[in-house]
Amino acid sequence: MSEMVNQIEIWSDLNYSHPKSNKGDKFMKKRQKLSASLEDYLEAIYLISREQGEARSREIIEHLGVTGPSVTEALQLLSEKGLVNYAPYEAITLTPKGETIARDVLYRHETLRDFFIDVLGVDPKIADEGACKMEHAASPGIIERMVKYTRYLKDECNEHGCDKVHCFGNYLKEEEKYQKAAK
Numbered sequence: 001m002s003e004m005v006n007q008i009e010i011w012s013d014l015n016y017s018h019p020k021s022n023k024g025d026k027f028m029k030k031r032q033k034l035s036a037s038l039e040d041y042l043e044a045i046y047l048i049s050r051e052q053g054e055a056r057s058r059e060i061i062e063h064l065g066v067t068g069p070s071v072t073e074a075l076q077l078l079s080e081k082g083l084v085n086y087a088p089y090e091a092i093t094l095t096p097k098g099e100t101i102a103r104d105v106l107y108r109h110e111t112l113r114d115f116f117i118d119v120l121g122v123d124p125k126i127a128d129e130g131a132c133k134m135e136h137a138a139s140p141g142i143i144e145r146m147v148k149y150t151r152y153l154k155d156e157c158n159e160h161g162c163d164k165v166h167c168f169g170n171y172l173k174e175e176e177k178y179q180k181a182a183k
């Protein structure tokens with residue numbers, strides 16, 4: 001199946017402490033090879049379960065816009081890897097290892113989306129779509145650097161009373177005018 005063939009080596013630290021937790025920052029102790037598609041399934045199961053208490057195949061189909069056979073194949077693979085508890089026609093749950101990876105994927109997604117919106121001034125819908133594509137390739141080190149840069153800008157703005165995001169937005173508008181005038 002094509003969506004699962006394209007393997008991307010991602011950083012899934014099974015000892016990863018979510019940066020918003022009080023456990024510290026442990027990164028990249030272990031690498032696990034998952035396709036972007038399988039990461040999306042873990043993230044979807046996590047989000048659906050968080051909203052509705054449990055996840056079922058039909059909800060995953062709706063959430064990801066995929067077919068039933070694709071969901072079945074993905075769930076079987078995730079089950080074999082010890083990341084989900086899956087039995088046909090039953091609720092699907094994440095194992096502790098699966099939840100850790102799902103939370104990491106979601107954290108990368110939200111961090112990228114927020115960076116695109118808050119720092120680069122990208123439209124929220126476009127930012128979300130871009131984050132969904134990039135979340136699978138960004139290492140924890142890159143994500144953490146983006147978080148620190150965003151905090152730096154916000155702290156800098158508070159300290160000096162300026163709005164760097166607004167200033168950057170004005171810069172982009174001026175650049176756009178310049179490029180149109182040059183044509």
